[in-house]
Amino acid sequence: MLGALQFTAIMTLDATPVQMSALTAAGVLPALLFGFVIGAWVDRLRRRPILIGADLIRTALLGSIPVVWYFDSLSMEQVHVVAFLHGLLTIFFDVAYRSYLPALVSSRKLVEANSRLSATASVAEIGGFGLGGWIAQAFSAIVVTAVDSATFLVSGLFLFWIRRPEPSPAPSNSAPNFRREILEGLRAVIGNPALRAIGVSKVSLGLAERHHRLADCAVWHRDSWFRTRHVGDDFRHWWNLFCSGRVERGEPDPSIWAG
Numbered sequence: 001m002l003g004a005l006q007f008t009a010i011m012t013l014d015a016t017p018v019q020m021s022a023l024t025a026a027g028v029l030p031a032l033l034f035g036f037v038i039g040a041w042v043d044r045l046r047r048r049p050i051l052i053g054a055d056l057i058r059t060a061l062l063g064s065i066p067v068v069w070y071f072d073s074l075s076m077e078q079v080h081v082v083a084f085l086h087g088l089l090t091i092f093f094d095v096a097y098r099s100y101l102p103a104l105v106s107s108r109k110l111v112e113a114n115s116r117l118s119a120t121a122s123v124a125e126i127g128g129f130g131l132g133g134w135i136a137q138a139f140s141a142i143v144v145t146a147v148d149s150a151t152f153l154v155s156g157l158f159l160f161w162i163r164r165p166e167p168s169p170a171p172s173n174s175a176p177n178f179r180r181e182i183l184e185g186l187r188a189v190i191g192n193p194a195l196r197a198i199g200v201s202k203v204s205l206g207l208a209e210r211h212h213r214l215a216d217c218a219v220w221h222r223d224s225w226f227r228t229r230h231v232g233d234d235f236r237h238w239w240n241l242f243c244s245g246r247v248e249r250g251e252p253d254p255s256i257w258a259g
Contacts, residue, residue: 004132004148007141008065009079019076026080030088038091040181047100048159048166054093055156061086062149066142103166 009015009023042050061082068074098114105113128151132144189195 004062004141004144005065005079005083007132007136008145009076011136011141012069012074013076013079015076023076023080023083026083027087030084030091034088035091036182036185039095039185042092042095042099043181044169046166046169047096047103048162050092050096051100052156052159054089054096055152055159058086058089058093059149059152059156061089062145062152066146066149069142100166104162104164 005027006020006023009020015023065074065079065082068078101113101117102110128148132148135147136144189199
């Protein structure tokens, strides 16, 4: 999602490196601000309605970009708001879909199901980025955003078609106390050596990724803006380099600067 908004901002709104850094921050900020609270909240609710609702609202958020652009009213402020709200809904979805899986498969098949889920997510992410570059080259970045919006609608429809009953959340006799539940969850993770190792790894990788994105954003977008607007290089080539991680690691192919 964030890639589609970033290239929409660059190619359609002539966004500056500072604006692009703010866009990246808007996409990742919800996880830092609301991650713990959302986890405790989702634990009290049925997962399937959360998943469907998150998909449908994200469809509307991303779909608003091409609609507003059509009326020549698209602004960076709207793109920033869409990125923030989309990131917030993605936290709801990511928390709910992992905890929804045990309601669909038996415990003995859970490891296999998780592996398949991770594998398909990786394939979709890599393939989506590559396909987005070709669509942007053939049509425009706005079309990429529209297609991205449609994919969330398709996801919501597939979730709607799941007919396996979901067990009700365990009833609680006490009033909701998110602070207590968050602390209990943290104590459970810290007290278990395996969960503690996984938690430290996830937090370290997450923080490193966030810092890397913010620090790298200005340089990367400056170079991509220059290439797509002044040199006229094939946009698909630039996008595919980005997807492979070479540009993001600061290792662009020297041949793209030749000539």
